[in-house]
Amino acid sequence: MSDSLRRWLPVLIIAAALIGVWLGATLFAALT
Amino acid sequence: MRTVAGFLVGIAVGSMSITLLFLGMRAVMDVGGACADGGPYVSAQPCPTGVPLAMVAAMFGLFAAAGLIMWFGSRIGGLAAGVVAVGWPLLFIALGYNFVDYAFQSPDGEPGPVWSWLIPGVLFFLVGGAPVIVAIWGWREARGGGSGRSSRLVNRLTGGAAADPAATERLVFPTDPAARPIEPSFTSTAFAPAHRSGDDALPRDGG
Numbered sequence: 001m002s003d004s005l006r007r008w009l010p011v012l013i014i015a016a017a018l019i020g021v022w023l024g025a026t027l028f029a030a031l032t
Numbered sequence: 033m034r035t036v037a038g039f040l041v042g043i044a045v046g047s048m049s050i051t052l053l054f055l056g057m058r059a060v061m062d063v064g065g066a067c068a069d070g071g072p073y074v075s076a077q078p079c080p081t082g083v084p085l086a087m088v089a090a091m092f093g094l095f096a097a098a099g100l101i102m103w104f105g106s107r108i109g110g111l112a113a114g115v116v117a118v119g120w121p122l123l124f125i126a127l128g129y130n131f132v133d134y135a136f137q138s139p140d141g142e143p144g145p146v147w148s149w150l151i152p153g154v155l156f157f158l159v160g161g162a163p164v165i166v167a168i169w170g171w172r173e174a175r176g177g178g179s180g181r182s183s184r185l186v187n188r189l190t191g192g193a194a195a196d197p198a199a200t201e202r203l204v205f206p207t208d209p210a211a212r213p214i215e216p217s218f219t220s221t222a223f224a225p226a227h228r229s230g231d232d233a234l235p236r237d238g239g
Contacts, residue, residue, distance in 0.1 A: 005036060009108070012036070013043055013115060020044035024051025024090075031082035032059065 035107045042100025046119050049093035054126045056087040061134045065149070094119070117163070124160025128153050 059080045060067055067079035098116050105113030131153030135146045170182030177183075 005033075006108075009036070009112070012040055016040040016043040017047040020047030020049075021051045023044065024048035025055065027048065028052055028055040028082075028086055031086045032080060 035104050038100055039104035039108060039112060042097050042104060043115065045093050045100065046097030046116075047122075049090040049097060050119070050123050050126055052086045052090035052093070053123070054130065056083045056090065057127055057130050058134075059083045061130065061149075094123070117167075121160040121164045124156045128156025128160060131156060 060083060063077055063080060067077045067083075068075040069079045069084060098119065101116040101119075102113050105115060131149045135150035135153055138146045138149070166182070167186075170186045173180055174183035174186040
């Protein structure tokens with residue numbers, strides 16, 4: 001794991017969390 | 033790279049599951065707070081379409097997410113595996129918000145707060161918020177170089193004591209920069225072998 005990746009990890013974590021929220025909302029709309 | 037990808041997938045699955053639970057709970061509260069499907073009886077209140085599947089999938093998804101975050105986070109080192117702990121307050125505060133929201137905006141249009149929703153809401157906020165308060169307290173104490181029980185716990189959780197039993201009391205925030213750990217750390221001894229065999233684990237940059 002490179003140093004730059006490690007430095008950007010907090011940003012990537014927040015981005016992944018936001019993508020997850022979007023995925024959840026989309027999936028819920030599709031299921032219901 | 034695969035380690036980081038797996039870790040991020042775990043986080044995305046986790047926030048997706050919490051979102052599904054949040055929306056599913058609101059859908060059930062819209063029909064009065066309880067519903068049932070199947071069985072030999074005709075349900076007075078059937079569940080909204082798709083909500084049972086969404087909520088059950090989300091519950092299993094939370095376990096999968098916790099596993100992915102801890103497994104790959106322990107290979108990344110530092111506090112990465114500890115991200116899993118954020119899931120608890122997020123889940124309880126999100127669901128507690130639903131209770132409080134519906135307590136004051138009941139779909140039945142009742143005046144005044146609905147106490148049977150306000151009380152669980154406050155309880156959920158307490159359950160979700162208390163660990164955050166304790167964690168911030170311990171973190172501040174550890175940062176300040178204190179040697180109380182909470183700062184020792186923070187140091188033990190974050191300091192990678194598993195690799196070196198003698199380092200149980202090693203500080204994460206030592207005043208001497210030379211004393212800072214150069215080894216990557218992991219939160220749990222259960223992941224030590226996986227971490228040891230990992231080829232993408234690099235020493236910490238010293239912080």
